[in-house]
Amino acid sequence: MSSEGQPRKTPLFDLHRESGAKLATFAGWEMPIEYAGIVREHLAVRMSAGLFDVSHMGEFEVEGPGALTFLQRVTANDVARLATGQAQYSALPMPNGAPIDDIIVFRRADERFLLVVNAANADKDWRWLSSQDHRGCELHDVSENYALLALQGPRSEGILSRLAVIDLARLAPFHFVEGAVDGLPAIVSRTGYTGEDGFEIFVASRDADRLWRAILAEGREESVVPVGLGARDTLRLEARLLLYGNDIDETTTLIEAGLGWIVALDERKGDFIGRARLAEEKGRGTRRKLAGFELTGPGIARHGHGVLQDGERVADVRSGTYAPFLKKSIGLCYLPSARSGVGEELAIEIRGRRVPARVVPTPFYRRSK
Amino acid sequence: MYPESCRYTKDHEWIRIEGERGVVGITHHAQSQLGEVVFVELPEIGRTLKSGESFGSVESVKAVSDLYAPVSGEVVEVNAALGKTPETVNADPHGEGWMVVLRILDPDEATTLMDAARYSDYVGAGA
Structure with missing residues (x-):
């Protein structure tokens, strides 16, 4: 799948380069980090809408009479709760309770599922899943087939409605439909990684360029802007959406990470x-x-950066950033449970200075309904 | 782009010498590489800096860049307004986005710095 050396490129790479985006290698992919500026892009998503190329994400198909049984065995959340057309945040736990990856499971039919996995983990996930007993179903890595665009922000529904022959007003969060967008076959899902309303749109790789241009053109009135991975990171952190490799990894259990809500312990x-x-x-x-x-x-x-309590280093900052909408410096770290409550005083060691901080409620940002 | 009245360092600071005072900031090139500035850390007034010594930092969402003294001197003013409006560094790097004023200790030090034409060459065409 991934190759050593040369970074991989999404079907939209040439477009990003032409647009003057700052590019950098992320998870083995050469990706746009910012176009007009991280702060501007971040605010555009909070106030109006922004368009992301997230085609680096991996997609696996799981199909067959044994698909549900297999997924129940390898994921943490209850896959049986999904009706066709529903999506679910989940994880692939290891025996120690820590995730191989965090994923989204889409149920496309009774016996057909699509898993969306992190680009950085796609190879590892594939090896892990293929090595598990998957009698009665077939696994296919279909990452190459799909481009993935995300249109996020309060104006997203209006923009996409004018392009799609889909009743988006009736599409609930974590639901998806298969239909046409600008005449192109697509899966449109009301999901995202920004803390805003929005959509993720799967299209054939060859259609990505046309769809990208169509959405930007259609959204001109709403000032929709292209958004890079820089603002994607600040948006997700304000909304306390976790990033694998920073906030969760093979040493952090799902419970420690506050993901108990995706751990289904019921009989079904x-x-x-x-x-x-x-x-x-x-x-x-x-x-x-x-x-x-x-x-x-x-x-x-x-x-x-080091995290101190009573002058002693108790943790490292997992994710930390300037939060462009909140205009604060925020972050996540693992604290001793007894000392992790809202209001606890901390200090963060920033380049030789100890800067005071305190535990606050999360998500840091919650959109108004 | 780069005022003739200033001298420039390889680390992309500028200094405008006015008698024994030197006004210091970062260049257009530096701010453009950094992206939108969201935090500026400046030294205390009265601190004496050696040429090349780090005296603060300027941060964008993604990156941190150290600030280095172009010449030796004592910090006599800092641009406190940048605490509230760090984005001024992007909007007007060679003007309102200045960082500190130094009382210069050795006027000869500045002669080793680049002039505007050489700095333009240094950062390359279009930079």
Whole structure:
């Protein structure tokens, strides 16, 4: 799948380069980081709408009479809760309760599912899933077939409605439909990674260029702008959406990360990889918890900075950034559970300075309905 | 683009010498590479800096860039307005976006810095 050396390029790469985007390698892909500026793009998504190329994400198809049984066994959430046309946030736990990856499961038919996985983990996920017992279903890596565009922000529905022959007003969050957008066959899903209303649109790779231009042209009145991975990161962090590799990894359990809500322990779900450990942790609690903080002194907390309580280093900043909408410096770190409550005082070690911070409620940003 | 009245460092600071005072900021090129500036950390007034010493930082959402003293001197003013409006560094890097004023200790040091034409060449055409 991925190759050493040369970074991979999405079907929209030439468009990004022509538009003057700042490009950088992320998870083995050469991706647009920013176009007009991270702050401007971030605010555009909060106030109006922004268009993202997230074609680097991986897509796996799971199909066959054994598909549901297989997915119940390898994911944390209850796949049986999904009707056809519904999507679900989930994870692929290991026996130790920590995730191989966090994923979205789409149910396209009774026995047909699409998994969307992180680009950085796609190879690892594929090896993991293929090595599990998957009798009665077939796994296909269909990442090459799809481009994935995300249109996010309060004006997204209006813009996309004018292009799609789909009743988007009736499409609920975490639901999707298969239909035509600008005449192109697409899967349109009311999902995203920004904390705003919005859509993710799967199209054939060869159609990506046309759809990208069509959405930008249609959204001119709403000032829709292209948005890079820089603002995608600040948007998701304001909304406390976790980033694999920063906030969660193979050493953090789903319960510690506050993802107990995607861990289904009911009878219908049955046993799954990691269940024993996760059930135990859900019952007795964990030693540490992922907590959100904001700086109360000047500076910007960043990934890897030390977190101190009573002068002692207790953690590292997992994600940290300047939050463009909130105009604050925010971050996430794992704190001892007993000292992770809202209002706890911290200090963040920023380039030799100790900057005061405190634990705050999350999500840092919640959109008004 | 780059005022003739200033001298420039390889680290993309400028200094405009006015008698024994030197006004210091970062160049258009530096701000453009950095992206939207969201935080500026400046030194305390009264601190004495050696030429090349780091005296603060300027940060965008994605990156942190150190600020280096173009010449040795004592910090006599800082642009406190940047605390509230760091984006001025992007809007007017060679004017309102100045960072500090130094009382210059050795006027000869500045002669080793680049003039506007050489700095333009240094950052390349179109930069």
